Amino acid sequence: xxxxxxxxxxxxxxxxxxxxxxxxxxxxxWLLLAFVFIGIPLxxxxxxxxxxxEYLLRAILVPFLILSLAAIGLNILTGYCGQLSLGSxxxxxxxxxxxxxxxxxxxxxxxxxxxxxxPLPVLPSIxxxxxxxxxxxxxxxxxxxxxxxxxxxVATLAAQFFFDWVFARVQWFTNYTSSGSVNAPQLEFFxxxxxxxxxxxxxxLIFVVVFAMLAKNLVRGNLGRQWMAIRDMDIAAxxxxxxxLYAKLMAFAISSFIIGVAGALWAFVYLGSWxxxxxxxxxxxxxxxxxxxxxxxxxxxxxxGAAFILVLPILLDQVPHALGIPVSVETxxxxxxxxxxxxxxxxxxxxxxxxxxxxxxxxxxxxxxxYPY
Amino acid sequence: MLRATxxxxxxxxxxxxxxxxxxxxxxxxxxxVYRTGPYAPNGIPFANGVIDYWNMINERDGxxxxxxxxxxxxxxxxxxxxxxxxxxxxxxxxxxxxGYFSPLSTGITFALTEKVPGDKIPLLTMGYGRSESRxxxxxxxxxxxxxxxxxxxxxxxxxxxxxxxxxxxxxxxKISLVYHDSPYGKEPIAALEARAKQHGFxxxxxxxxxxxxxxxSQWLAIRQDRPDYVLLWGWGVxxxxxxxxxxxxxxxxxxxxxxWWAGAEPDVIPAGDTSTGYKALMLQHGAGKFGIHADxxxxxxxxxxxxxxxxxxxxxxxxxGLLNSMLGVEAIRTxxxxxxxxxxxxxxxxxxxxxxxxxxxxxxxxxxxxMVAPIKLSCQDHQGADQARVQQWDGKAWKVISDWYTAxxxxxxxxxxxxxxxxxxxxxxxxxxxxxxx
Numbered sequence: 011x012x013x014x015x016x017x018x019x020x021x022x023x024x025x026x027x028x029x030x031x032x033x034x035x036x037x038x039x040w041l042l043l044a045f046v047f048i049g050i051p052l053x054x055x056x057x058x059x060x061x062x063x064e065y066l067l068r069a070i071l072v073p074f075l076i077l078s079l080a081a082i083g084l085n086i087l088t089g090y091c092g093q094l095s096l097g098s099x100x101x102x103x104x105x106x107x108x109x110x111x112x113x114x115x116x117x118x119x120x121x122x123x124x125x126x127x128x129p130l131p132v133l134p135s136i137x138x139x140x141x142x143x144x145x146x147x148x149x150x151x152x153x154x155x156x157x158x159x160x161x162x163x164v165a166t167l168a169a170q171f172f173f174d175w176v177f178a179r180v181q182w183f184t185n186y187t188s189s190g191s192v193n194a195p196q197l198e199f200f201x202x203x204x205x206x207x208x209x210x211x212x213x214x215l216i217f218v219v220v221f222a223m224l225a226k227n228l229v230r231g232n233l234g235r236q237w238m239a240i241r242d243m244d245i246a247a248x249x250x251x252x253x254x255l256y257a258k259l260m261a262f263a264i265s266s267f268i269i270g271v272a273g274a275l276w277a278f279v280y281l282g283s284w285x286x287x288x289x290x291x292x293x294x295x296x297x298x299x300x301x302x303x304x305x306x307x308x309x310x311x312x313x314x315g316a317a318f319i320l321v322l323p324i325l326l327d328q329v330p331h332a333l334g335i336p337v338s339v340e341t342x343x344x345x346x347x348x349x350x351x352x353x354x355x356x357x358x359x360x361x362x363x364x365x366x367x368x369x370x371x372x373x374x375x376x377x378x379x380x381y382p383y
Numbered sequence: 384m385l386r387a388t389x390x391x392x393x394x395x396x397x398x399x400x401x402x403x404x405x406x407x408x409x410x411x412x413x414x415x416v417y418r419t420g421p422y423a424p425n426g427i428p429f430a431n432g433v434i435d436y437w438n439m440i441n442e443r444d445g446x447x448x449x450x451x452x453x454x455x456x457x458x459x460x461x462x463x464x465x466x467x468x469x470x471x472x473x474x475x476x477x478x479x480x481x482g483y484f485s486p487l488s489t490g491i492t493f494a495l496t497e498k499v500p501g502d503k504i505p506l507l508t509m510g511y512g513r514s515e516s517r518x519x520x521x522x523x524x525x526x527x528x529x530x531x532x533x534x535x536x537x538x539x540x541x542x543x544x545x546x547x548x549x550x551x552x553x554x555x556x557k558i559s560l561v562y563h564d565s566p567y568g569k570e571p572i573a574a575l576e577a578r579a580k581q582h583g584f585x586x587x588x589x590x591x592x593x594x595x596x597x598x599x600s601q602w603l604a605i606r607q608d609r610p611d612y613v614l615l616w617g618w619g620v621x622x623x624x625x626x627x628x629x630x631x632x633x634x635x636x637x638x639x640x641x642x643w644w645a646g647a648e649p650d651v652i653p654a655g656d657t658s659t660g661y662k663a664l665m666l667q668h669g670a671g672k673f674g675i676h677a678d679x680x681x682x683x684x685x686x687x688x689x690x691x692x693x694x695x696x697x698x699x700x701x702x703x704g705l706l707n708s709m710l711g712v713e714a715i716r717t718x719x720x721x722x723x724x725x726x727x728x729x730x731x732x733x734x735x736x737x738x739x740x741x742x743x744x745x746x747x748x749x750x751x752x753x754m755v756a757p758i759k760l761s762c763q764d765h766q767g768a769d770q771a772r773v774q775q776w777d778g779k780a781w782k783v784i785s786d787w788y789t790a791x792x793x794x795x796x797x798x799x800x801x802x803x804x805x806x807x808x809x810x811x812x813x814x815x816x817x818x819x820x821x
Contacts, residue, residue, distance in 0.1 A: 069471035073464070114809070178564055178590075188573040188802065189513070189566035191493045196811060205501065281467065282497030285490055285566050287593060288463055324468060327458075340418035343458040 013377040029226060046215060054208050067207035070321055075214040076275045077320050081300040081312035082218075082225050083268030088298070089306035090229050091261035092241030093154050094162055097169035098297040100150075101143045101266040102273025103289035104173060107183045109139030109274035113195045114185060132197055136274040143270020144263040146173070151262030155255060158244070170291050177286045191285045194278040210279050217275060221268055226309050228264070237261050238307070269297075296320075303354060305366025314365035323350050409453040410446070410715060410726045411477020412437060415469050415486045420460040421594035422619035424649035425700055429487055430456065431691035432704020435679055438690075440712055442682040447715050448724040453477055459491060461619075466491030467498070474502050479726040483507050483711050483736075489567035492525075499524040504729035505714075505736055509707050510535075510643055510666040514570055515802035517766040519737065520814035522803065526736050526765045528710055529758060530790075533798065535642045535664050536571035536614075537790040538771040540578045542640070542664075543612050545785075553582040559608065561601060561625055562616035564590040571616060571642070573802075577794050595621025602628040615641040622650035623658070630657035637662065640773070647699035651776045659778040665699075667755045668706060669774050670781045672697040674750030675705060699781065702754065709749060710758075714739050737762050737820070756787065762817035769795075 018033050020026045030036045050071075053061035060066050084098050113135035116127040130138070150169040154162050177183050184192050197204040197213070204213050228234055236257040239247035248254055277284045296319060304315020326346045330337045337345075361368050375382040414433050417426035437452045446452055455476065457469035466486055474481050483505045486492050492512035499506050500523070507526045508516070514533040516525035543558065544550045560575060562568030572588050579586035587610065589601050595617055602625075605613060613634065615625050622645045629639055637660035641650065646663020648670070676697055683689040684696065695701050711732075718727045718735030727735065739760045746752055760767040769792065773785040807814055 064475065065471045069468045073468075188570060189489070189493070190569045191490070191566040193493075193497060193806075193809065195809070281463065281494050283493040284463070285493070287490065287565060290593075328472070331455075338418070339416060339456045339458040340423075343419050343460065 013373065013379065015377065029230065043219070047212075051208050051212065064207045067211045070324060071211050072207075072214050073276075073280050074316055074320055075211070075218045076272050076280060077297070077300065078313045078316040079214075079218045079221055079275070080269050080272035080297050081304065081316050082222055082309060083265045083272060084297050085301050085304075085307065085309065085312045086225060086229070086237070086268070087261050087265035088301055089308065089311070090234060090241060091237040091258065091265075093151070093258060093261060094159060095166040095265075096163045096291070096294045096298065097147075097150060097166035097173075098269050099289045099291060099293035100170045100173035101147055101269040102276060102293060103177055103286065104143040104146045104266075105136075105139040105270025105273030106277035106284065106289065107139075107177050107192075108142035108270075109135045109278065110192050110194065111183060111185075112138045129195075131199075132195065132278070133199055135195075136271055136278065139274040140267045140271035143273065144267040147262040147266025147269075148259050151259050151266075154258050154262065167291075170294055174286050174290065177289075191283055193283045194281075197278060204279075214275055214279060217271065221271070222309055225268070229307075229309070233257070233260060241307075299354070303357065303364050305364030308364075308366035310369060311364050311366030314369070318353075318365065322353070326350065407478050408726065409451045409477060410482055411453045411455070411473075411480065412711065413469075413473035413476070413481045413484060414454060414456045415459050415466055415484060415488075415491065416456045417459050417461045417487075419458060420462075421596075422461045424653075425619050425644070425647065426461070426487065428647070428649070428691065428695055428698055428700035429704040429707075431689075431695065432701040432706075433485070433708045434690050434704075435683055435701075436675075436705045436708035436712070438688060439679050439682050442686075442688070443678055447712055448719050450719075450724060450726055452712075459486070459488065461488050461490075463488070463490040463494050467494050470495055470498065474504060477726065479728045480504065481729060482715055482727060482732045483729065485509065485707055485711070487511070489570070490565060493566055496522070496525055502729065503733075505733040507707065507711055507714075507736070509703070509710065511567065514574075515799050515806060517764065517799050518803035518814075519762050519765040520803075520817055521807045521812055522765065523815055524733060526760065528736075528760060528766060529706075529755070529768050530643075530666055530771060531766060532567075532570040532642070533574040533795050534766075534769050534771065534790040536574035537578065537795060538773075538788040539614055539640055539642070539664060540575065540582075541788050541791075542773050542785060544582070547611075550582050553584045556584045556612070557587065557608065557610040558584055558612045558614065559587045559589055559605060559610040560614045560616060561589050561591060561598075561605075563595060563618055563621055564592050567618060567644075568616045571614075573798060574795065575614070577798065581794070591617065591621055591625070594619060596624055598624055598628045602632045602634070605629075605634060606632040611638065613639045615639055615645045617641070617645045617650075623653035626651065626654040626658045626661055630654070636660040637775070640664065643771070646774060646781070647703075648781075649700070656778065658776050660775065662773055662775045662784070663781075665772045665774050665783070666703060666706075667768070667770060667772070668699075668702050668751075669754075669772070669783055670697060670699045670702065671753075673753050674747075675709075675754075676750075678750060679705075706751070706755065709751060710736075710739070713741060713749070736760055736765075739767075762815070762820045 013034055015032055030039060050061055087093050087095050112130045115129040118125040150166055153165040184190050204210055236252045239252055240257050244254060281288060300315035300319045303318050305311025323346045326349055327342055330342055416430035417423055434454055437454045441452055457473055459466040459469055481504050485507045489511055492508050495506055505524050505526055509528050510530045512527050514531035516522035516527050517531060544553050575586050591598050591601055617625055639661055641663035643664045643666040651658035651661060684693055691701055714732055714735035715727050717738050718731045722731045737760055741758045743757050746755060756770055758767040769790040770787050772783055772787055774781045775784045
């Protein structure tokens, strides 16, 4: 009923190739965008529960958006191109530290000559941080031309440990601070200071929407089809004329770029002050789980996976307290581990393709409603 | 499958509604704890001390000047992002918001230092956190009360010099630092390097990766290098592991000294007999029972309301938790003198901290005599004390083996100023003029 497509005729190639071919989907998307761009700021402005609380914006929505962005990046590499990566934490770290360096001024001594770049504004710093992550991604993606699957995961694990080491040891990256912890510069965009929770939320939202749109269009195009061909069978892809060198390295570069931007946002907007531990191997695993739970090869799945892995434990953690059940915090945090773990197992047994497939099934049923088969 | 998911989502939505209603005349005090994870052995006794002191104040006095304390814990697992989430969750609870935060983690302290100026909540980081936050003009919301890592590093070198027969005999000696590879472990390096330059000893810093259960190569390097003294800057499971590894390579334990976060019962007991002779700094106080413990036992343990187990009462980290809460409660009491006996806001509590003056008589009244020396904080000085002692583990208990040392301000004051100025320049902060504060 909701999804009745009767009367929706496609009269041009453009309509046939639209990102969202069903009118209801387009309307839903526009409504969602209107809600997140206009509705949430308005509700927050008028202090309407739950959007009036800073907690929801600062501690749930901002990290959710940033990790969704990182999950989109990883999904391009792992979900679309089929290259398993455990180095996402490292690429986030490159994005964060390089953005910090560009934001505070780069000074490289080169045999007597000094290469100096004055401190850049925040936006170019973040994008250049992403670019550096892309270069790092290409370097550590080269082994993917020879090795696949779990062996590639181990090779990208090397990236994780290498960059953990670099940012903990090479003091140049931390501007020689005594503690090795660095602070994000003031968030200033074109003369505007981004400080309040709603401003921070909007900043992340703009980044996420722009990159999600880019990614969605990219995976539908020539490059995306090359990636999927490589993923499904690399030898067959090579035989039909796809160059694995170009396709795989592009996947590494674009994926690392998005992950690097997410890393810079995580450091600048969410944490404010960070150390290499913020981008440890745990972060890589967290992102990989988001992509697997959300759905490999789906942009929507990246959001659903991020919500499940990041937000669900936070909510579960507060259930006993909200209901007034006197349980000690350590019991609650252990219970959260158990419940989240059990939910992951249950989900992967009944729906191995993640939340994205669940939504696809629901949509199919709605389109055929009231006679689904 | 679909139906089950929808059902679960609906149940979660129902569970999320209905936020708890707070009492109007209560002081909300949050506690960031870690009772799980690799740092839990050290996190649990501290958290117990913190909450026991607050509950004791409620039981014995009916609150602070009649204002009941409403405590709440949030589990961070020592992770920075979880700590930030907990902070955001608790900062505006209660009628006046959180009184102050004590994260007991250098990483979380660094992240919250960026957030507290906006929320106007003081950060009490007793003996940890940013050493340069002693400068209250640049760091108005940080209170590194009682001592900083630089105080600790300086006192450690003073004690080593005394054992070796004066600062003159440090020349040509080798001192190594085995440290937790995080801001926590890296903080003392600057202060130790300054001392090394002054006295001509060779200083070497050896990092141990989080969480510190793997230290074989570090201790092999120490066996090769044969330093005259090893300083241990560890936390959690790293400390007993280091002591066992030291025993494994035959490094004498009485030539090892831990910082005050590496000098509690959970650091030495798991290493068994090998830890006999190991020394550690004291954050003024050590183990043992004092006046305050009688009240805790009477009002909490006796009634079965204590968080800490009866055996743990009087252990080093439990005592530190008590001290942490005592400073916070006294700051609130000080603030009440000016603002009246009602729940205090973070801003008012900060005034309380900056005007906190604990004389010897007041410390005796509070039951902390023998644990701490008098402390006086001010707008400019957010540390208030520079003293520490050294204790030694005799296999059964910690014994105080030294007199009070005072860190040398001739070395540390310029370092604090330089680091604080650098921070102010980087963050474009104009330091407060403390002569104009009332």
